[in-house]
Amino acid sequence: MITIIGAGKVGGDAALFSALKKLDDQILLLDVVEGLPQGEAMDINHMLSEQGIDVEVKGSNDFADMKGSNIVVVVAGSGRKPGMTRMDLLKINATIVKSVVENVKKYADNSMIIPVTNPLDPMAYITYKVSGFDRSRVFGMGGMLDLSRFRQFIHEATGHSRDSIRALVIGEHGENMLPLPRFSSVSGIPLSSFLPKEKLDELIQNTKQVAAKVIELKGATVHAPGNAISAIVESVMRDRKQVIPVATYLDGEYGHSDVTIGVPAVIGRKGVEKIIELDLNDEEKQIFDKAVESVKSAISGIEI
Ligand SMILES: NC(=O)c1ccc[n+]([C@@H]2O[C@H](COP(=O)([O-])OP(=O)(O)OC[C@H]3O[C@@H](n4cnc5c(N)ncnc54)[C@H](O)[C@@H]3O)[C@@H](O)[C@H]2O)c1
Numbered sequence: 001m002i003t004i005i006g007a008g009k010v011g012g013d014a015a016l017f018s019a020l021k022k023l024d025d026q027i028l029l030l031d032v033v034e035g036l037p038q039g040e041a042m043d044i045n046h047m048l049s050e051q052g053i054d055v056e057v058k059g060s061n062d063f064a065d066m067k068g069s070n071i072v073v074v075v076a077g078s079g080r081k082p083g084m085t086r087m088d089l090l091k092i093n094a095t096i097v098k099s100v101v102e103n104v105k106k107y108a109d110n111s112m113i114i115p116v117t118n119p120l121d122p123m124a125y126i127t128y129k130v131s132g133f134d135r136s137r138v139f140g141m142g143g144m145l146d147l148s149r150f151r152q153f154i155h156e157a158t159g160h161s162r163d164s165i166r167a168l169v170i171g172e173h174g175e176n177m178l179p180l181p182r183f184s185s186v187s188g189i190p191l192s193s194f195l196p197k198e199k200l201d202e203l204i205q206n207t208k209q210v211a212a213k214v215i216e217l218k219g220a221t222v223h224a225p226g227n228a229i230s231a232i233v234e235s236v237m238r239d240r241k242q243v244i245p246v247a248t249y250l251d252g253e254y255g256h257s258d259v260t261i262g263v264p265a266v267i268g269r270k271g272v273e274k275i276i277e278l279d280l281n282d283e284e285k286q287i288f289d290k291a292v293e294s295v296k297s298a299i300s301g302i303e304i
């Protein structure tokens, strides 16, 4: 069973994509608001019925219902409003994530947890610490969404089909995000063969800023994050061993310890099966280190 805690906009969409992709027979939506997860589940089941897909989506307010889950997605909490950074949500969401993860520990001790709530990297750290799970079983979704945006900008700038484009974004899912043109390509050919440096710099800026633009225009980001969650869940459920940037706990990798930040990792049935250490150049390393400092400073200010 896949459990999604937080049946709001992103949680509901993640359930929808996971059901359409038939990632498991049962999907549970949990929320504190009475009626919301039940209504969301009904709506999705009605759609699945017409599609002829035998995945059952259930909504509940009882955390005990997550017993037996293999994967728990934590997407409960507030989203930012226009003018805010993700870090502005630190205090309010830390309290929510702590209490949610206590429940995961209580009822689904053998699961893997995918934190999504913002600010993502500090929330992944809280999840890792509060759960006490092995680090391979806690990996946050942020970079997968960032790379889908970078990929779209590369597609728009080059005109090449989306499926020929590979893109990578690591670091903080926040102000110190690190899109990596050197590790992105069109059909395996480096981006520098297609776009001049000034254009690449523009795409990097756009990738960092576009979520705020979507929030300004429609109030929240929904479909791209819902899909990105399902892509990570799929790599676990189908043991695809895809290399995906996830917010995972570092223990010496990239020269850092006791911090949770986005790095590429092999995601399979066992969760994070391997962290990939890229050979970053000085400029990239500087931004990555700044991201680590930002996350460390945030987590030092919260009681866990
Ligand atoms: N990591 C990412 O890439 C990414 C992408 C999109 C959104 N987010 C974050 O995901 C979070 C949710 O976004 P949204 O747009 O779905 O918000 P939303 O307000 O639509 O939904 C949040 C839901 O969480 C529920 N909730 C609050 N406290 C809870 C608790 N203790 N237990 C269970 N449920 C609880 C609320 O009732 C609400 O239904 C935000 O923090 C947002 O910033 C992260």
Ligand SMILES: O=C(O)C[C@H](O)C(=O)O
Residues within 6 Å of the ligand: 079, 080, 086, 118, 145, 173, 211, 212, 215, 221, 225
């Ligand atoms: O930007 C946000 O606040 C939501 C999410 O982190 C996103 O990148 O879409």
